[in-house]
Amino acid sequence: MSKRLALSSIRHRLSHTVSALPPSGIRRFFDLVSTMDNVISLGVGEPDFVTPWKVRDACVEALEQGYTTYTSNSGLPALREAVAEYLWGQYQLRYEPGEEILITVGASEAIDLALRAILNPGDEVLVIEPAYISYAPCVTLAGGTPVAVDTDARTGFKPTAEQLERHITPRTKAIIFCFPNNPTGAALRKEELASLAEVIRRHDLLVISDEIYGELTYEGKHVSIASLPEMKDRTILISGMSKAFAMTGWRIGYACGHPEVIELMRKIHQYTMLCAPIMSQMAAVEALRNGLDEMREMVLSYKQRRNLFIKGLNQIGLPCHQPEGAFYAFPSIKETGLTSEEFAERLLFEAGVAVVPGNVFGKSGHGYIRCSYATSVQQITEALERMARFLQRLR
């Protein structure tokens, strides 16, 4: 057996930036839950549907025909065209497939690329929190400084213009957010976006708008901040196939924006990822061209389960604002006197229900838990019963 370097000797040779990144709180919980049987998991951040068959079939066909090669760095022209048509049809957003759209390996890659393409050392990026766990680390990795803008239950976890204003400094370069939101389920209406857009324009900021949950909007229709006046060129719109089309494992995302920004993002993508998998791209074309009916059926099903779950949470004594999008509930557990971590851990061990402590999504998530209702009605009902019994024992 070869001799390993001593731990102290290897450690000081590693990246200080990466070493200093906090570990993901989700990881620790995953390890805990994985050791247990008979757990109902409300901790899953992905659809409970399998990708619609016609989409899977398109991939099978692509493989049969021997589509196993690289594609252009930007992604298949057919997919970029399908994305452009889809964004126009659904959101009245006009992007030119040649220069303004980049196909990425999931929306996650697009977020990393966008930050790396725009940031210089010392640049600050406002991160609306609670937020998806990768934003702040990706800002740090790109050499910037993340600045949390905390939202709270009083506004239904929606940021206000004043909150933004308070965190803007001369070094603020951009703002990154995701609405409908993971983990809170908050969605922004057009007028709410407009008041943020006013501040963003006045301070000449860029926007990274993660709209991966856009289709999962239950009251009215999703509005992209890029569709507001004078916002398209300063917005990098990021979305993908994962949530709306139940295609998480396929890893297909996309970024749309100003040709200069997309060009820089493409440069990084070309040196690091080369291209997204061709068979996944071909499946995504099928989903965007012919999968909208299946998508709408899934969205209706999430909406019904949201109605059931939120009502249930409020009934058992976990106050929860009505989430308007995504598939997460973010109830408060403050009345129990426990921290989010304690609550989640005890709920897991004593009641067999897995949730994610809210604070892993930023410090404004303290006192909350994230529950995904992308699971069957039977599981939701059973989880609510287990949670009710747990709460009774606590009181």
Added chain:
Amino acid sequence: MGMESADKQAKQQLVQQLLHLLEDNSRYDIPTLAGLLAISEEEVDALIKELEDKKVILKYTATIAWDKTDHVPVTAMIDVKVTPKKGVGFDEIARRIYRYPEVEAVYLMSGAYDLSVIVKGKTMHEIAEFVAKKLSPLDSVISTTTHFILKKYKHDGVIFDDGSDDRRMVITP
């Protein structure tokens, strides 16, 4: 669009949702349905009564994988060619056929034959007897072709031998 027709459309959408839910699982209880549809339990109750009265909802059933039991019925699909009668078309002969309790379903078809008849029996012999002694001798019946079902892969939208467990990891971001 007037207020009235908007209300009507909203109600139609609600009814569609309710019917799909019940078709998927007729054992959903009233509180669950009320929760899913975001309406009151009284409203769900009234809607269901209305749909039962109008005979939109006819029956609440379960989908059963009989081949996992020791009581496996035999099912056959029979293509039936008939001569339609003046005035009543196919309805009269269809009625004569569907009254037999062993007949599960009767459909009027387009294409090479006229009626599709689904018959359930305890044994193949029982079905053969039904075809020979009851169905074929009917006046308007010209010919029958009997197909026995060998294996059910999917029925009522349910895949029978589906190993579709939840393949997701227990916690994901």
